[in-house]
Amino acid sequence: MPEQLWLPGLEAPPVPTDGLFFAVFPDTNTAAGIAKLAQRLCGEARARGRPLAASRLHVTLRHLGNFAGGLPQAHVDAAMQAAATIRMAPFTVEFDTVASFASKPRPGPLVLTGSDGVVGLHALHDSLQNALRDCGIESHATSPAVAYTPHVTLAYGLPWVAASPVEPVCWNVRGFALIHSLLGRTRHIVLARWPLEGAEP
Numbered sequence: 001m002p003e004q005l006w007l008p009g010l011e012a013p014p015v016p017t018d019g020l021f022f023a024v025f026p027d028t029n030t031a032a033g034i035a036k037l038a039q040r041l042c043g044e045a046r047a048r049g050r051p052l053a054a055s056r057l058h059v060t061l062r063h064l065g066n067f068a069g070g071l072p073q074a075h076v077d078a079a080m081q082a083a084a085t086i087r088m089a090p091f092t093v094e095f096d097t098v099a100s101f102a103s104k105p106r107p108g109p110l111v112l113t114g115s116d117g118v119v120g121l122h123a124l125h126d127s128l129q130n131a132l133r134d135c136g137i138e139s140h141a142t143s144p145a146v147a148y149t150p151h152v153t154l155a156y157g158l159p160w161v162a163a164s165p166v167e168p169v170c171w172n173v174r175g176f177a178l179i180h181s182l183l184g185r186t187r188h189i190v191l192a193r194w195p196l197e198g199a200e201p
Helices: 026-045 074-083 116-134
Strands: 016-025 059-069 091-100 108-111 152-158 165-174 175-182 185-195
Touching: 016 116, 026 108, 026 152, 026 165, 059 074, 059 116, 074 116, 074 175, 074 185, 091 152, 108 175, 116 165, 165 185
Parallel strands: none
Antiparallel strands: 016 059, 016 175, 091 108, 091 165, 108 152, 175 185
C-alpha cells in the first residue's frame, strides 16, 4: 500500500515533539534564589500555576523551531556551526522587574525582565542571529517584527499583574548552550556548550 501523504485541510498536521533553542543559564546559587522568588510570588498570587524548578530556569537567546518526530540533524549541525563562530567577552546580567507575559485578564507566564542590565544578552542574541543567517538558518520561528525581550520565566498560568520592581537578580554570563526540549515532557537536554571568549571552558 503506498504511503499516505499529509494534505492540508484533510487531517491535522503532525504534533511537534521536539524543540531547539539557544539559552543562557544562571549559576546554581542564582538559580536557587530565583526559584525561591518564584515560589513566593506564586504563593502571593494564590494561583494554580507552579514555579519552575531551579534546574529549568534559563534565558532563551534564540528559538530555532519545533519539530515532529525528532530534531533534523542538518538543523542541529548548522546551529552548532554558527555557535562556534561567536566571539564575545563574558558579561554581567541584571533582572530587576517582574512582569506578566499574559493577555489581560487571561493567565499566562510570569517572568523576570530587565532594562540596561540585559544589554549583553541583546548583543549575544544579535551575534547569534547573524551567525545563524550565515549558516543558512533564517528566522522562521520568530517574526522580525517581534523585538527580542530577554527574560527568565518563573511560572506558567499566573493571573495578569502589572510590572513591578524586585530586588535585582545578577549573574555573570560565561557561556551559552544549545538545548533540545522534549515538548510536553518538561525536560531539556543540553546538546553542546560554548564558553564566551576569556571564560574557562
